[in-house]
Structure formats: structure tokens, C-alpha cells
Amino acid sequence: MELLPLLDAQSVEPLYSQLYRHIRGEIEAGRLRAGSRLPSVRKLAAHLGISRTPVEDAYQQLLAEGYAASRPRSGITVQIYEPEFSRGFYRTSSAEPGRKESPRLVLPAKKADPSIPVHAGEKTDWIDFSYGDIDLSHFPFPLWKKLLGSCFSPDHRDLFRYGDPLGESGFREALSDYAYRARAVICPPERIVVGAGTHHSTEQICRLLQRTPYSAAHSPIAVEQSMSDGIAAIMRQHGYRLVPLRLEPDGIRIEDLYDSGARIVYTTPSHQFPHGMVMSIGKRRRLLNWAADVGGLIVEDDYDGEFRYAGLPIPSLQGLDAAANCVVYMGTFSRALAPAFRLSYTALPPALAIAAKAALHPFDRLASPLHQKTLELFMAGGHMQRHIRKMRSVYQRKMAALLAAVRRCLEPRFRVSGGGAGLHVLLETDDGRDEAQLIRLAEAAGVRVYPTSVYRIDPHRGESASILLGFGGLDERRIEEGVRRLADVWKR
Ligand SMILES: Cc1ncc(COP(=O)(O)O)c(C=O)c1O
Incomplete structure (x- = not known):
């Protein structure tokens, strides 16, 4: 293997760093292939006419960063270069992460x-x-087991069927009450639709909007400049173009929203994902004014709004929408309980709630009636x-x-x-x-x-x-x- 770095002994950058950058660049460009051996420290030092120390230091850095691996008898070899990193979100086990050590x-x-x-x-x-x-050490396992166990009786035959595509009626009633108390969401049970996680809820909303003036043919979706990639993918699969809005310390830039030409905006006002800012009350009002001005629809994703530490929880945007006609609110239990329950809900404005009945499909019955019932009992207590x-x-x-x-x-x-x-x-x-x-x-x-x-x-x-x-x-x-x-x- 030929390594021909241009090393400059007069540079302020140390030799080891120049050499490390050169080899790293060769790996990233694919010119040094995974599995190929790097020359020994002694050989490369002699080849470059420098001492062994900078070569050893450069190799240490490559090893430390995972560009190369060193095994007894095989020397130092180039590792597979993965330009994309996985997101923590999709890890499936809490034990040793699935990737190689x-x-x-x-x-x-x-x-x-x-x-x-x-x-x-x-x-x-x-x-x-x-x-x-999430932290499971405080999860009330015995109580949950007892409540779930109480469903296992012939009196609860209905819980062992597919269930209602909108969600079980008792659970929707409990949700209406819970969403008001916990998040100041004002929505009767008839306008709540249960989903199997926010991603499913997003998918339902996109399908619902197809039959409305908010379909992909009529409007792009304005979104925060960084957002959940899964939710963005679902919106795109439904044909929506996404228009990024710049973020300011108190949330999206409303001027960008007016300029976007969009009539739908997706936002995480209680805790922007991933940057973490909270949308100020002034901006919330301006956002609602925008919706009134352009006949717009706001999709509010409240994925972890229960956990605010400084001051009081920020109430939902939906609760500020006095006319209750321009905010679609999505809540999830992935943070507040555990992601494995796959339970979420959407509070819809009246017109969309009517459309939901027609737009939902039997395959929307993804949230288990058993989990819905258990959570209903958990809330009721x-x-x-x-x-x-x-x-x-x-x-x-x-x-x-x-x-x-x-x-x-x-x-x-x-x-x-x-x-x-x-x-x-x-x-x-x-x-x-x-x-x-x-x-x-x-x-x-x-x-x-x-x-x-x-x-x-x-x-x-x-x-x-x-x-x-x-x-x-x-x-x-x-x-x-x-x-x-x-x-x-x-x-x-
Ligand atoms: C922005 C955002 N919304 C919602 C969720 C929750 O998704 P789900 O309810 O499908 O677990 C996440 C991920 O945790 C998220 O990052």
C-alpha cells in the first residue's frame, strides 16, 4: 500500500496530525479499502523519513476513532467506513448496543x-x-399487571376482538379527560382518534387530509428546520413537499411561515425536537393568527410535554385555539409511560373529526384494545x-x-x-x-x-x-x- 502524504515539517500542525488527516481522508474517499493493512509503524516511518512517534500517534488517533483496528498478528487494518450514524432512537435493546465493539x-x-x-x-x-x-425502575409493574389481568375474563370478550378504528370508546373518554388535565387540550371523546404511536397518528392525519383542501396537491407542509426524520418520511410518502422554517430561540420564525406559501404547519411547540426550545406564548398567538389569516392548519406534536422542569408545564397550543378549528393535536405515551405500549392519540377539529370516520380503515386498528383498556383503568384510578x-x-x-x-x-x-x-x-x-x-x-x-x-x-x-x-x-x-x-x- 502506498501512502504519500505531503508532510510539512514547518507547519504549525504537528506531523502526526497531518499524517492522521491524510490517512483518514484516504479511508473516507474509499481509496484505502476496508480490510486492507496499513504499513507497520517502522516501515511507514522509514518510508516517510520521519521518526516513529508521529506515525504511532497518527495510528492511535485512527484506532481511537474507529477508522482502523489492530489485532495481534494481523497488524493494523482499515475498518469499514460508515458515513451515516445510526440514531439512538432506533436501537432495539438496552443491553450492549447492536454494533461491533x-x-x-x-x-x-x-x-x-x-x-x-x-x-x-x-x-x-x-x-x-x-x-x-425511558426509566423503567419506577414503572408500577404490579399494578399494571393487576389491571391488565382484570381484562382476562369472559366478561371482556370485546377486548379480544379487533376493536374500533377510532379507538375504544371508554379509552377515548378517559383520554379526553386526561388530555385536558395534563395538557389543557380541550376535545370531546368524539373528536379523539387513537393511534399506535405518533408515527401511526401522523400517517392517519396525512390520509385524512387527502380529501380536504389541505391535501398534498393543495399545499406543502411547513416544518421546523430540524424535525423527527420518521415523521418527515411519512409526510413525504404521502406526497407532501416539506418547507423548512428557521428556528429562533422562541420557536419557528413566523415570517418564514407566511413566506412559505404553505397552509399546513407541523410543529413541536412545547419542546422543539431536537433543539429543545419552547415556543413563547407571543409566538403561539402569532401562529394561531397565521392560521386565521390564511385558513391554515397547525399540526401540534406534543411528544414529551409532560416533562417540563422549570416552572409550570406549558399548556398545549390546541387549548389556546378558542374556536377549536385549526389545531390538530397529537399526544403519545411513549415518553410518559413506555414506547412499547404503542399508544398515541389525535385531537381533531370538528370538520376533520367528521372526515375521520370515512377516512379510517379497518387496518387502523393497530392499538391493542387490551392496552387501551389497561391504560383507561390506570387513568381512572x-x-x-x-x-x-x-x-x-x-x-x-x-x-x-x-x-x-x-x-x-x-x-x-x-x-x-x-x-x-x-x-x-x-x-x-x-x-x-x-x-x-x-x-x-x-x-x-x-x-x-x-x-x-x-x-x-x-x-x-x-x-x-x-x-x-x-x-x-x-x-x-x-x-x-x-x-x-x-x-x-x-x-x-
Ligand atoms: C418529534 C417526535 N414526536 C413523537 C415521537 C414519539 O413517537 P411514537 O409515539 O411513535 O413513539 C418522537 C420520538 O420519540 C419524536 O421525536
Whole structure:
């Protein structure tokens, strides 16, 4: 293998860094193939006419970032280069994440480069800041089992059938009450449709809108410049063009919305996903005014609105819509209870509620009547409110631990955003390193953190590197340890 880097001994950039960048570039460009062997330290040093130290340091960096792996007797080989990172959201197990362990470091013992603390290979105790994990240690398992068990009786034959495409009537009544108490959503049961998660609810809404002046033929959907990629994919599958709106510290830029020409807007006002800002009350009113001005429809995705830590929970936008005719509200139990129940609901304006009856299909009966009934009983006993109160204080402590650790170990180089609500934060830096480098370095320390570029609607818009950390499934000790490890590998 020929490596011909142009090394400049006079440059302020150290030789090892020039060499590391060259080899990394060759791997990323595909000129150094996965599985091919890098020359030995001794050979490459001799070939380049430099000492072994910069070559060893460059190799250490490539190993630490996962570009290369080192195994006894096979030397150092190029690893498969994966330009796309997986999102924490889609991880399916809370045990060791499904991906290969980071490469084992077997370079001859030498002084470690203090800028690259290497933990790879030793780690079996991954700390996974996966977005989407929740804390199950406070889930009321015995009570849930008892309530579910009470459904297993011949008196409840109806719960063992397919059920109603709109959702079970008792559950919709309980939802109407719960949504009002927990989120100030004002909606009678007849206008509530049950779904199997927000993604299913989004799909139902897109189908519903097909028969209205809000179909894809009539309007694009204006969206926040970064948003859930799954929800964006569903909207696009239904033929909608998505028009990104810039984000300001208090939510979407309303001027962009007027300019977009769209008559539908999708938004996460209680906790923007993924950036975490809360839409100000002034902006909420301007958004409702926009809908009144253009005859627009607002799709409000309230995926974790129950968990706000500073001050009182922000009531839903739907509740501010006095005429109740321009907000479609989506709620989910994926955060407040657990994603596995696959339960969500949509509160529809009157005209769309009428259309829903015709537009829904038997295949919409995806949410199990058994889970619907169990949650109905759970709510009726007042347990849901208690559970949310409990979890709010649990997650508040975790968030506080995370923010304190970031303050101690990562600021001012990294800024944190979205710390007032929800189960994730973003860490941003403009120190020159990109998302991919930061994620690889974190992996070398046995820490999984996640990219945010996958959520950008316009991928070409440059932004500072921004990393997503979900903390719902980690306890405070692990959160602090994770941030310490990140500080260790991310320092320069
Ligand atoms: C913006 C947003 N909405 C909703 C959800 C919840 O989706 P679901 O209800 O399908 O689990 C998520 C993911 O957790 C999300 O990121």
C-alpha cells in the first residue's frame, strides 16, 4: 500500500496530525479499502523519513476513532467506513448496543497522547445516551399487571376482538379527560382518534387530509428546520413537499411561515425536537393568527410535554385555539409511560373529526384494545397523574445531574441546549470538529452519543456540530460518568 502524504515539517500542525488527516481522508474517499493493512509503524516511518512517534500517534488517533483496528498478528487494518450514524432512537435493546465493539488497541506500549485518551477495547460497560430510552425502575409493574389481568375474563370478550378504528370508546373518554388535565387540550371523546404511536397518528392525519383542501396537491407542509426524520418520511410518502422554517430561540420564525406559501404547519411547540426550545406564548398567538389569516392548519406534536422542569408545564397550543378549528393535536405515551405500549392519540377539529370516520380503515386498528383498556383503568384510578408527577421529579434530577456535569466538564467549549424540558439535550460546539469526529471519539471512550444532522430538512445548511444526548434510561451516576468520559476524549 502506498501512502504519500505531503508532510510539512514547518507547519504549525504537528506531523502526526497531518499524517492522521491524510490517512483518514484516504479511508473516507474509499481509496484505502476496508480490510486492507496499513504499513507497520517502522516501515511507514522509514518510508516517510520521519521518526516513529508521529506515525504511532497518527495510528492511535485512527484506532481511537474507529477508522482502523489492530489485532495481534494481523497488524493494523482499515475498518469499514460508515458515513451515516445510526440514531439512538432506533436501537432495539438496552443491553450492549447492536454494533461491533470498538477496535482493540494493541500498539506497542508507548506514551499516550494526552489529547486522545483511549478507552476502546477495555469497555464492556457502554454508557448509551440513547434518545428514546425511558426509566423503567419506577414503572408500577404490579399494578399494571393487576389491571391488565382484570381484562382476562369472559366478561371482556370485546377486548379480544379487533376493536374500533377510532379507538375504544371508554379509552377515548378517559383520554379526553386526561388530555385536558395534563395538557389543557380541550376535545370531546368524539373528536379523539387513537393511534399506535405518533408515527401511526401522523400517517392517519396525512390520509385524512387527502380529501380536504389541505391535501398534498393543495399545499406543502411547513416544518421546523430540524424535525423527527420518521415523521418527515411519512409526510413525504404521502406526497407532501416539506418547507423548512428557521428556528429562533422562541420557536419557528413566523415570517418564514407566511413566506412559505404553505397552509399546513407541523410543529413541536412545547419542546422543539431536537433543539429543545419552547415556543413563547407571543409566538403561539402569532401562529394561531397565521392560521386565521390564511385558513391554515397547525399540526401540534406534543411528544414529551409532560416533562417540563422549570416552572409550570406549558399548556398545549390546541387549548389556546378558542374556536377549536385549526389545531390538530397529537399526544403519545411513549415518553410518559413506555414506547412499547404503542399508544398515541389525535385531537381533531370538528370538520376533520367528521372526515375521520370515512377516512379510517379497518387496518387502523393497530392499538391493542387490551392496552387501551389497561391504560383507561390506570387513568381512572388517578395513577397516570401520579406516575407523571413521580417521573417528572425523577427526570428532573437526571437533567440536573447532566447539566451540572456538562457545566463542570465541558463548558465553555460545548454549549448545552434544551435543558428545560424532556429527556434529551443537545451539545453544540464550533471548535472545528464535526459531528462524526465527536461521535467516534465518544465511542472510543465507550460512550454512545447521537447525530442531529439526520434531522435537518435541508441537509446542506451548515451548522455547528451538534450532538444529541438522551438520558431517560441512565441513572445519575452513569450520566456523570458518561459526561466525564466525553470530556476526557473531547478535550483538545
Ligand atoms: C418529534 C417526535 N414526536 C413523537 C415521537 C414519539 O413517537 P411514537 O409515539 O411513535 O413513539 C418522537 C420520538 O420519540 C419524536 O421525536
